[in-house]
Amino acid sequence: MGVMGWRQGRHARSGPLTVIALVAIGAFPAVAFIAWLFTAIGAAVPVAGGGHVPNIFAPASGHAKAIFDLSLFVLAVTGAIFAVVFGLIVCAILKFRRTEANAFREPPQVYGSTQIELAWTIVPVLIVLVLFLASARVIHGIQDAPEPPGAVDVTVVGHQFWWEFRYPGLGIVTANELHIPVSDPLRPRPTFLKLLSADTDHSFWIPELGGKTDLIPNRVNRMWLDPQRTGVFLGQCAQYCGTQHGKMLLRVVVDSPEGFEAWARGQQQPAMRDEQAAAGRRVFETTACINCHAVRGTAANGRFGPDLTHLMSRSTIASGAAWNTDESLRRWIEDPEAIKPGSLMPAMKLADADLNALVAYMRTLR
């Protein structure tokens, strides 16, 4: 079976098959790439139900579009390099295989060629220069963009394992679902994010709205978003931050200018005081809830957990790990481990009546 078993006849039969298989395998990434391209194009078109699969090739902001354009250029250049080099490899294998005719003759011994090697040194240098200049332009365009007057400022604070959003100009504090206004290219109104962290590293990433930037403790980072259409954009924490990194989801709601004003007015109100839910409020204010959570206008002013003043204006709880329904609220308060094992929210171990009252109170925090 070893080298000595390598008979001429056997070689002649298995040779072409091997080459065909090599070419087929070589074509696999190309096929995968095309399949993906179709997925991406298909994904960019809205599907039934109004949603689509978010991906980096369906940019919805100027920021993401700049990266998208660069990425097409880089893909074209690398694709061309791939075609040339892969073609050379396949050609070499096809043309210069051992055959019965040349089996016992060593081929001409060639040691190199200065001209050829100069050529394949200089051409890559030129390609690198072009790619670098194209990248540097986009780096500068995105990172050094000045903040226009009228931009919305948001401070994003990463926590294990949720997002805190503070709007210093508007006096709003919310969590996990970031509302920003749409930015018309003619009258840009981008949102500038100041990125901080309360504990470990996190990373803010909404593929359709732009690249990611890390939130690092004891450091201030900045990024900006200029979404050009309204809708809900999904993302999640991209930098490993601990046990529940996997369920630190992120939703960005891009509102029309009027929608954003309306949302902001709602958020600026103090918490609703519904006497029907007084029992639940008493439970809330007399248990450990208030150590971590804030509800403006009550004794609760903790900052370890999300601000609950307008909890019911959000569609998810637990940083996107569950829909915001009575049932999941109940489960979340009773046993957070069931939804998000390893989250820092403790199980409250409330009596059934108290739990019902508390959930009823939460329902009033609109």
Next chain:
Amino acid sequence: MSSNAVAIPDARSESRPWVLALHDWVTTVDHKRLGILYVLYALLFLVIAGCEAMIIRIQLMFPHNAFVSPQVFNRMFTMHGTTMIFFVAVPVLLGFSNYLVPLMVGARDMAFPRLNAFSFWLTALGGLLLYFSLLGGNGLYGAGSAPDIGWWAYAPLALKAFSPGHSSDYWTISLIVSGFGTVGTAVNVIATILCMRCPGMHLGRMPLLVWLNLVMSGMLLIVMTPLTAAQLMLLVDRYLGGHFFDTQAGGSATLWMHFFWIFGHPEVYVLILPCFAFISEIVPVFSRKPMFGYPVMVAASVAIGFVSMSVWAHHMFTIGMNSYANSFFAITTMAVGVPTGIKMFNWIGTMWGGRIELKTPMLFAIGFLFQFLIAGLTGIMLAAAPFDWQLGLSYFVVAHFHYVIVGGILFALFGAFYYWYPKVTGRMMNETLGRWHFWLFVIGFHLCFDLMHIPGLLGMPRRIYTYEPGRGWDTLNLLVSLGAFVQAVAVLLFVANLVLSYFRGEKAGNDPWDAWTLEWSVSSPPPAYNFARIPTVASRRPLWDLKHAEDPDSRYE
């Protein structure tokens, strides 16, 4: 070279009690035995870390899967990464250089045989310390655990506040200990290459494998230093109240990143350079031509060594460095592509006009060329910093570096196993099983890692233990997992081939591949002292000169 026919007493005697044989292996200072120990040790950890990869892939097969808890998942990817880099890739490559470098430069052993043994046992202890965390991770007060901080151990996650217990201490100490071992071997390889070459082998006549190991060892000397320093600083932070990385007391999280990646990125080149070395030996022999453009290959290797020291922060494009720093690291990273491209072209140039024999080592070498090409091109995409803001920290990056490490490094290693196994054991590896191994692995590899790029493009970040349905990630992850299982089967075939061929393989003889470097001039396995008489060489291919006395290489160099 015919003088090697002088009989040298065979050190292996089958009739000795196994305790004494074992004692010989434990106390050996022979570079060949230490090389084999390194490789066996790495294979053991390859299987362990492979099992960890399977656990990761089973968990990710379906959305909201509950095969393991998030805590266990995080430990698995931390242990998988740490083990694969530090206790599989590094030792297996050091094992090969231990075994091959003295033979290829015509020396009887490494320059410092005892340091060599010491280094191996330090590395071995390091691996055991890492896995001891499974028992001792929580100290004396509870069940064990393993580190779950990721193999980069970013601060402040690795500090006391977020990683109580001792599991991350075991991680730190195991890397310090094995790092000392690595530095010892690096010193040894450099000294051997610079001081122990046989007469006639000036630097310009060294086989490329030796050149590349010289560059790799030089890089190891430089990059292990910041890693070890950072580990000590981390221990100071954890136990002595230091504030290097403690962000709650004014420390810097990014300082750790710089320390780690100024080790971590050159480390990739430390791993790939010996693989370039394998390819640079295998491709010429199976194309029946000398290496095309040897001086340029040497220059490109040294250039990679230097340039790769200045690219580390491309792992940090997302941390908010300013635009000048991002631009700098973008161009240095792209610049590494130039010498790497030159190497790729030279390998093709070697095949061009040759007489290519598609035996198993060459199949793996061709697989390497092809996959390393793609890995290099996705690397260029990641080097374009804005593109990296999208692709970085996503599954695209995971696919990219597995393309480098599995598609490049592991394929080259498999080729090297099939190529040098006859020299080490005296027996050929089974060609049929080898082909099955190759094709299964190729299919599994492409099914797994080609498709793995796509969830990254669809927004799937790395290191998440589960994901939501409806993001377009489900089917892809299922297929990726299937590909991983196919690869696992292929690796089992490989291990079976190693074992079966040892007992049943055909006798290899001294020079089964009709090759040209000095290791093929001695018996298989080589005698304890390698060369009865130190050879003298007159060209880069001493055995070619011997076989073609009418037209030797020495006439053209």
